[in-house]
Amino acid sequence: MIMKNILHSFLSLFFPDLCVVCREKFIDGEQHICTDCLLLLPKTNFHLQADNRLEQFFAGRVPFERAAAFAYFIKGGSLQQIIHELKYKRNPDIGYFIGKLSGENIKGSEFIRSVDFLVPVPLHPKRQKERGYNQSLKVCEGLSEVTGIPVNSGTLIRTVNNPSQTKNSRFDRWTNVEDIFSLSDRDTFINKHILLIDDVITTGSTIESCAKEILKSEGCKISIYAVGTAN
Numbered sequence: 001m002i003m004k005n006i007l008h009s010f011l012s013l014f015f016p017d018l019c020v021v022c023r024e025k026f027i028d029g030e031q032h033i034c035t036d037c038l039l040l041l042p043k044t045n046f047h048l049q050a051d052n053r054l055e056q057f058f059a060g061r062v063p064f065e066r067a068a069a070f071a072y073f074i075k076g077g078s079l080q081q082i083i084h085e086l087k088y089k090r091n092p093d094i095g096y097f098i099g100k101l102s103g104e105n106i107k108g109s110e111f112i113r114s115v116d117f118l119v120p121v122p123l124h125p126k127r128q129k130e131r132g133y134n135q136s137l138k139v140c141e142g143l144s145e146v147t148g149i150p151v152n153s154g155t156l157i158r159t160v161n162n163p164s165q166t167k168n169s170r171f172d173r174w175t176n177v178e179d180i181f182s183l184s185d186r187d188t189f190i191n192k193h194i195l196l197i198d199d200v201i202t203t204g205s206t207i208e209s210c211a212k213e214i215l216k217s218e219g220c221k222i223s224i225y226a227v228g229t230a231n
């Protein structure tokens, strides 16, 4: 044990565990994000506000029960660094961690009271292989750990890869994501309330496309949740 600690301290000189936001070294017990940066995260608390900005954003685009996000995604802000770490730095643990934080935030609220399944926005298998994991699934796993709501990641599937998505305008992106999702079976979501989970909501076109596919299940209801929202 002592040897292990010495080795850890030695390695920390070269590969220190740093807060993904401020890059400061951790003090006892901190991991991924330091306490100071956690306290400064710009939480939305949209789950407590009916008719919040995100719900207004999706209104008329797709039928849904509620929509919320954990924090505001601001260019150059702390959540942008966290999401960057999650998507491009091969750090699935930060997804699980931020999922647990989100879970603590919405646990026990009306927002999730009747939810049957947490469903991550699926990645195309090719993209998932490149990244090594689906970041939204990692967030779901953290949320599930805290709330006890089961994850379903096998029913909603992505059938088309669209790597050029981020370069296109909103209209192009919308047409781009039409019909790229499908359901692997028609029964699982019947009469269920699905909480659809994404990492960040920007145009909302991916969520909209997923929701339309899920809603083909009879009697199914949708709510929407993301770690971050640019809206």
Ligand SMILES: [Zn+2]
Pocket (backbone or CB within 6 Å): 019, 020, 021, 022, 023, 024, 033, 034, 035, 036, 037, 038
């Ligand atoms: Zn920090």
